Amino acid sequence: MSGFLHHLRVCNAHDPADYCPWSIGDAEVGLVPHAIAEKLQECGFTRSEAGLALPTGTFEELSEKLAEASETLREAGLAAKARGEFYPVLTHPDADPLAILDRGAATEFGIVNKGFHLNGIVRRVDGTFMWIARRARDKATYPGKLDNMVAGGHPAGISAFDNLLKECAEEAGIPAEIAATARPTGVISYRMAVQAGLRRHMFYTYDLELDPDFVPQAVDGEVESFELLPIGEVMRIVETEPDAFKYNCNLAIIDYLLRNGFIAPDHPDYFELANGLRLPKV
Secondary structure, X not given: OOHHHHHHHHHXXXXXXXXXXXXXXXXXXXXXXXXXXXXXXXXXXXXXXXXEEEOOOOHHHHHHHHHHHHHHHHHOOOOOOOOOOEEEEOOOOOOOOOEEEEHHHHHHHOOEEEEEEEEEEEEEOOEEEEEEEEEOOOOOOOOOOEEEOEEEEOOOOOXXXXXXXXXXXXXXXXXXXXXOOOEEEXXXXXXXXXXXXXXXXXXXXXEEEOOOOOOOOOOOOOEEXXXXXXXXXHHXXXXXXXXXXXXXXXXXHHHHXXXXXXXXXXXXXXXXXXXXXXXXXX
């Protein structure tokens, strides 16, 4: 097994038996650990052989019920503190949201998290280079780890394109007219067991071709610095240093390497790498 395949297996490590599905009406929207499932029965969720369910309601009613349930979980030590940013509760990544849920409880409720990762690419006469970010050392999650040039979650109430422009400006000082030239290249999805619950992530991938003279700037404090590395060095780090990058950034880079022939079909794990980046569902 190559070092590349290690990252796919880490991101998809989970046991479905550890989780209970929950629905709004008849529509499944999440998967929760059994300890959380027990607690949610105190919050208006009903239990059946199919799992947990909330009665249908308006967008506002359901959002309020989920906010109250999240607070109950926090008080019981079963959910992280509120983040003040809200994610949509979806039956499918392209569906209209049924409600919103604070980002701090998204993993505990096992809802689909949407987002994006952007590869910043520079082509020079001496080869292909990729901009790599280093996360701030005081960041609450994965401090000091390497990261893609820009990445971010997709909160409720904003389009994928506008979210791309916003994060590019905030994280790397990329002007809107440059960020708008980013090329959407597909989607990556995975399910990953963590202590809080189940991460069901689906993120869009983009490639942004940049002029060699452009230098990104750390604007909002999320990133400590940026470094332009030869693609061969990025490939070496991903393959041989399993903890260098934030876990899911490796997937975006592997996807880029596959799409651009840096990982070729004669690689022994080629099929499993290409197939493993996209689960049948998130």
